[in-house]
Amino acid sequence: MLYKLRSTHGNFDRIDPVAFKDFSSFGSLEKDLEELIAESILDILFEDGGLMPIFQERQYQSEADIYALNKKGELIIFELKGGAAGEGAVYQALRYAQDAGQWTFSTLQQKFNQYSNSSSDLPLAHKEAFKLEQPLDAKELNKKQHLIIIGSAADDNLINAVDYWKHQGISIKFLPYRIYEINDEKYFEFFTLPYDRHINPGHEKGVLFDTNRSWDEDAIWYMMENNRVAAFGGAKRFVEYVYPGDIVFFSHRWTGLVAAGRVKKGSINSPDDATSYRDVEFITPVPKKGQTIKAMPFGMVSEITGMSFFWARTIKVPYLSKDEAENLAKELNTYLEIR
Known part of the structure; x- marks a missing residue:
């Protein structure tokens, strides 16, 4: 239920239920x-x-x-x-x-x-x-x-x-x-059960984001070479789910996590009808085109986070909290550095 907070002289002193519809x-x-x-x-x-x-x-x-x-x-x-x-x-x-x-x-x-x-x-x-x-x-x-x-x-x-x-x-x-x-x-x-738990989208979080390999082998390079997290076609709306300050982990199908970047301040960019992206600052090594791609295996990601992700979508739910994202980024950085 949603309640409107009312105040007297700057102090909240009453809540009024807001009428709802279907x-x-x-x-x-x-x-x-x-x-x-x-x-x-x-x-x-x-x-x-x-x-x-x-x-x-x-x-x-x-x-x-x-x-x-x-x-x-x-x-x-x-x-x-x-x-x-x-x-x-x-x-x-x-x-x-x-x-x-x-x-x-x-x-x-x-x-x-x-x-x-x-x-x-x-x-x-x-x-x-x-x-x-x-x-x-x-x-x-x-x-x-x-x-x-x-x-x-x-x-x-x-x-x-x-x-x-x-x-x-x-x-x-x-x-x-x-x-x-x-x-x-x-x-x-x-409302979801057993209780309504969601990461607050206004808080910094971690997001596992797909590189679109299933549809375009070069999409990863569009992101890596331009410092972007991007989505394409019918999936481009997923860029709206990441916010400045979030850490994005780039998930490359059949491979693993290949890089992580922090979303920079600024609005979403849509250079054409089929593409949306946000700018990121990479905080891990970044793969280079023409070289073997280093990646943290998906199983290791689950071990580090203690989470089971749904890997079939552009965004791999569940989201990570800020602390969980920072820890995974640290582990990923170490893993990629020594490979």
Whole structure:
């Protein structure tokens, strides 16, 4: 809940709850909420819990809104409600979970290929996303299903229905959202469980950032030679997630961390429609084109930080705190110096 702080003679002495709304208040469709969540599920809303989306609802089909795999290969099923939905939404979600629980591996593979618009092998893609030592066996995928229903914080009927089935032993959670309208601007509030922990974007942090090797082998040199952290095409928005003072660790696919730089003061630059970048000051050795690239292996990064990262996106969540980033930068600098 959001409260407005009020003061008398310079002393805060009262808090007033701010009225909130849901998507239906603005005439928005449930699909708007689905697209918003799907686009932000990994890098913002579930910053600390890696999820790999494998399928999204098709129009006029009896399907949940989003299906994703966690590191264990368990299926996470999201049902999103833009306005008041009531207990009927839970019955609907339970049916989706029952259907999904009977999917064969070939069905999972087909849905993933359709979603990713590729012919990638699902176990190998899952292994790469979570940097597992070995891909999970096909029979290990979708052994268990979990339901997450996202809806308006004011939908008491929906909340009560979720609580009922949770007490019956069903793996189901309710995640509330609220929309606030303040000074003609709209703000989206979202809560993750077990508690709402996010790195404050206003604080200095560490960000593991992809060099775009999957799409362009030369993208790394665009960054290294120009002292930049950059993103391209549909991923260029991720540059907006790093701020001056942040430490960016350059993650080169199939290789490891190749350099680290601190983001310099200044605005985001967009020299063309397909590119966005921020200037950085490198604080580690930088690879040179034509020479063997030195890199800290991904496994070593996890050992140093004690974290499991979701490696499949441009930004490798979770973020690092300032102290964690400084420590990793120190270790990376030492590692690259002696190689």
